[in-house]
Amino acid sequence: MFEIFGIPSTALFGQLLIGLINGSFYALLSLGLAVIFGMLNIINFTHGAQFMLGAVAAYMLLKFTGIGYWSALILAPIIVGAIGILIERFFLQWIYKLDHLYGLLLTFGLALIVEGVSRNYLGSAGLPYTLPESLRGGQNLGFMFLPNYRVWVIVASLSVCLGTWFLIERTRIGAYLRAATENPTLVRAFGINVPRMITLTYGFGVALAAFAGVMAAPIYNVSPNMGSDLIIVVFAVVVIGGMGSILGAVLSGFGLGIIEGLTKVFFPEASNTVVFVIMAIVLLVRPAGLFGRRA
């Protein structure tokens, strides 16, 4: 037990850890938004609702079929991703030729539907999700207590983020994807099924959100509004980082999570608003975003 700037180390590192956890979710969600925006030119407002659906799916799997956390971590993203694919086929595909803003309005409407339906069936209060035995407990590092589960969340989301980066930047599929982002007509001319690629990309982005949702379930309670509160912060993260680069989204996600955590220690009143204040500063200094290219 020691103090840094008059703050007990346990509080400081504890909040830093919470910051990293929140940062993991920011990173995963803004990554998904960036991937979807790259291919579909749509800002997926439903992303928060799909994050929530991931958590709800994990909860339902445990409650009704007894399927535990580890399987849910795979199954829930597949289920929610499949729902995403249906959404793309039934709704989104009709508006690609319209102004981008219609995409925002459409996905906002879909988010309201998903949230409203879940509120009716789950109620507004949170439902607890119990951790698997293997992830309970933690390490006492002397200067702080480190719960195992939180370490797992950070490691898992970092790996998924890096994996996605590798998939898009270093593999053949990723090369097709980047090419189709630049010039879909030309890529189609080479015999690649671009519409299917768009559908799968949306499904993948949604699955990322659901994956984050499953990991969030044991930390926050599973509640219908867990996504809508988060998605607006993630929008700010996206404005700060710019959606041009995968690593940019990941870095700004984690970075802002940490800053938010530290703010909670030194200036708790501002912890909810600090991300937005940083957004304002970034808009003043670098309007295109930290990692963005000028449009």
Next chain:
Amino acid sequence: MTERVADPMTQQPSLWRQQSETIGFVVMVVALVVAPFVTYPLFLMQAMCFALFACAFNLLIGYVGLLSFGHALYFGWASYLAAYSAKAWGFTPEFAILTGTATAALCGFLAGALAIRRQGIYFAMTTLAFAQMMYFVALRMKFTGGEDGIQAVPRGYLFGLIDLRNESAMYVVVLVIFLAGFMLIHRIINSPFGEVLKAIRENETRAISLGYKTDRYKLLAFVLSATLAGVAGSTKAILVQIASLTDVNWPMSGEVVLMSLVGGLGTIFGPVAGSFVILTLQYKLSFLGEWLLVIQGVIFVACVLLFRRGIVGEIANRLRIRL
């Protein structure tokens, strides 16, 4: 963003086509004067506040092509300041409304100056983020009353003379404010300034190359829109005697988008029609509880996929008139 309506000036228009906006306006005024004898005045007054709010929002999306997803900020903060100044400082209603409006104008200037530095989709996200920030500020600050809001706001005496607890007097005041705001917006849209705004909507790069400082035009339009949203919010706070977190939270921003979309983006009367339709739905279907949110979502989806012109836009397009 708006569906183009066939230009009625290309063929020789008949007189009633030329005057379609005037006719529409007269119909609206007559309807609003007669309506309180037919249905609940309080409902109509609330609907007029929301109609003005939606018209202010539509000024940006319909005529400058800027989608603000954070208009609850100006509406909500104006209602807080109007309510607080009326209750705590004993302001008369007209000064309370002015206080709220000034607050909205200031917020609009600050948020607008930053938000217009980004275009399109980023603009929408930025405005939403700023609104959420100010929601948290409202949640934290003492004077807003947090979760309780500011309750039992006195309606007071207009100019120190007219007792607004009288429903008829209140109705006239709200009607006058609504019509004044509506006519101001109509005037803005049809002024040379409004023509530049439309040029920016169509092709901003071209407007810049013609020598217009588009950022200034966009900022002024943003401030005007926020200010009028503030008038609506302040009036509503005095009318219903409550200012609460609902008015400043993101679902409110979504609601005003929905109202304008249903009525018809980029039409003069669309937002008015839209807000009356949405409020009527909310009122008639209030027994559905949380399902109302689902219904709103369905209307959003249906409007974007099938009905982008909105009610008024569709009528205007069928009859080939401007509304």
